[in-house]
Amino acid sequence: MKRTPTAEEREREAKKLRLLEELEDTWLPYLTPKDDEFYQQWQLKYPKLILREAGSVPETLHQEVQGAFLSLHKRGCLFRDLVRVQGKDVLTPVSRILIGNPGCTYKYLNTRLFTVPWPVKGSTTNYHGAEIAAACQTFLKLNDHLRGETARAWGELAAREKADVDAVPLCIGPDFPRVGVGAFEGQDEADIKTRSAYNVTLLNFMDPQKMPYLKEEPYFGMGKMAVSWHHDENLVERSAVAVYSHSFEGPEEESEEDPQLEGRDPDIWHVGFKISWDIETPGLAIPLHQGDCYFMLDDLNATHQHCVLAGLPPRFSSTHRVAECSTGTLDYILQRCQLALQNVRDQADNGDVSLKSLEPAVLKQGEEIHNEVEFEWLRQFWFQGNRYKKCTDWWHQPVAQLEELWKKMEFVTNAVLREVRREGVPMEQRNEIVTAILTSLTTRQNLRREWRARSVPLRSGVC
Ligand SMILES: O=C(O)CCC(=O)C(=O)O
Numbered sequence: 036m037k038r039t040p041t042a043e044e045r046e047r048e049a050k051k052l053r054l055l056e057e058l059e060d061t062w063l064p065y066l067t068p069k070d071d072e073f074y075q076q077w078q079l080k081y082p083k084l085i086l087r088e089a090g091s092v093p094e095t096l097h098q099e100v101q102g103a104f105l106s107l108h109k110r111g112c113l114f115r116d117l118v119r120v121q122g123k124d125v126l127t128p129v130s131r132i133l134i135g136n137p138g139c140t141y142k143y144l145n146t147r148l149f150t151v152p153w154p155v156k157g158s159t160t161n162y163h164g165a166e167i168a169a170a171c172q173t174f175l176k177l178n179d180h181l182r183g184e185t186a187r188a189w190g191e192l193a194a195r196e197k198a199d200v201d202a203v204p205l206c207i208g209p210d211f212p213r214v215g216v217g218a219f220e221g222q223d224e225a226d227i228k229t230r231s232a233y234n235v236t237l238l239n240f241m242d243p244q245k246m247p248y249l250k251e252e253p254y255f256g257m258g259k260m261a262v263s264w265h266h267d268e269n270l271v272e273r274s275a276v277a278v279y280s281h282s283f284e285g286p287e288e289e290s291e292e293d294p295q296l297e298g299r300d301p302d303i304w305h306v307g308f309k310i311s312w313d314i315e316t317p318g319l320a321i322p323l324h325q326g327d328c329y330f331m332l333d334d335l336n337a338t339h340q341h342c343v344l345a346g347l348p349p350r351f352s353s354t355h356r357v358a359e360c361s362t363g364t365l366d367y368i369l370q371r372c373q374l375a376l377q378n379v380r381d382q383a384d385n386g387d388v389s390l391k392s393l394e395p396a397v398l399k400q401g402e403e404i405h406n407e408v409e410f411e412w413l414r415q416f417w418f419q420g421n422r423y424k425k426c427t428d429w430w431h432q433p434v435a436q437l438e439e440l441w442k443k444m445e446f447v448t449n450a451v452l453r454e455v456r457r458e459g460v461p462m463e464q465r466n467e468i469v470t471a472i473l474t475s476l477t478t479r480q481n482l483r484r485e486w487r488a489r490s491v492p493l494r495s496g497v498c
């Protein structure tokens with residue numbers, strides 16, 4: 036079923052169409068390392084984009100990471116996501132898995148992914164096989180490495196920006212616009228540390244040979260895309276993203292670049308960058324070879340968009356992020372459920388509950404939490420068909436617990452409705468209660484219909 040796009044989505048889509056119309060049949064210019072202005076433009080317009088070539092990563096770590104990618108792939112741990120874009124279900128061309136802090140989730144394109152935990156200190160996880168355990172450990176190790184590299188790169192960028200500021204001649208005056216200047220004012224080291232404290236990595240895999248229908252890049256003519264233009268969602272503001280790229284290229288496969296050929300080499304994987312809504316500044320297509328890493332620092336992800344341009348060989352990437360999980364951890368949702376169920380006085384053997392309070396604000400909050408646990412957690416989890424079982428049973432008990440709490444909330448809703456219907460309740464109180472909970476109940480009905488159309492029943496009940 037089609038969800039009606041939000042006003043924001045409609046606005047964005049219209050803006051995109053206007054931009055494409057404006058372009059008519061012409062491509063916008065973009066640069067690759069073959070172009071003379073490539074490095075200059077990069078430094079000028081994309082200074083917060085950092086590339087570290089494979090040589091910056093210890094060889095032993097490369098070996099380990101590449102082995103870990105292969106193990107997870109071999110064990111069938113990566114899945115294509117059925118995401119929601121402008122009200123439509125779309126299957127992503129890339130297969131993914133989220134690894135990260137235990138209990139953490141990451142939401143993108145209306146899909147909540149649940150972490151396969153990496154073994155942080157103090158956690159114990161039962162992995163389904165030593166290979167999967169080792170792989171999660173390896174991505175934690177890579178995470179530590181990339182955190183260090185990010186802090187270093189961020190420090191260098193700050194120093195460069197400071198040098199630029201100092202180098203500006205006094206006569207230019209204070210209003211002279213300078214790209215990027217001021218981004219680090221008031222930022223201390225601790226701040227930068229928090230914004231590179233990656234708590235999850237989203238692994239991507241795609242074999243272009245098995246994916247014949249890839250979209251063409253629409254603005255620059257950069258060729259086939261594995262991931263379309265986007266900003267990464269659900270991240271802590273101004274936090275960094277670090278990406279490790281692994282394509283299966285043999286050393287001799289390095290194509291002899293013909294300097295006559297225009298544009299990027301379609302055999303090689305690239306990451307594309309552009310400034311959002313800007314048709315003046317050339318885009319960049321940066322080739323990524325086996326083991327290269329790139330970093331998006333500070334607000335780059337907000338001001339620019341990126342896409343992944345497919346090459347010939349299969350490719351993995353590990354994209355490390357600081358997920359904004361203030362409402363996205365297991366602890367958070369358990370606390371919310373506890374808050375909702377504080378209003379339950381007793382539960383009888385048949386499940387019926389009696390309530391402590393009929394205060395409209397209390398009832399409203401209870402029904403909102405009921406929706407949150409059902410649509411943001413349980414249905415999201417089961418929609419993905421229990422894929423997590425492949426790697427670990429970590430989510431099994433917590434999800435069962437959330438289901439129990441949700442069931443109790445169903446009894447709460449029944450109790451409220453019983454109360455509303457009960458003879459002798461003054462009309463005014465009845466109206467107050469109905470007004471307080473009506474929006475939540477309507478939302479629940481609509482969302483249940485929407486999820487039912489996506490055809491996945493909740494394991495233990497309503498559908
Ligand atoms: O694979 C990459 O290089 C980046 C993928 C990406 O942009 C994403 O997963 O958000």
Ligand SMILES: [Fe+2]
Nearest residue numbers: 265266267341
């Ligand atoms: Fe991305």
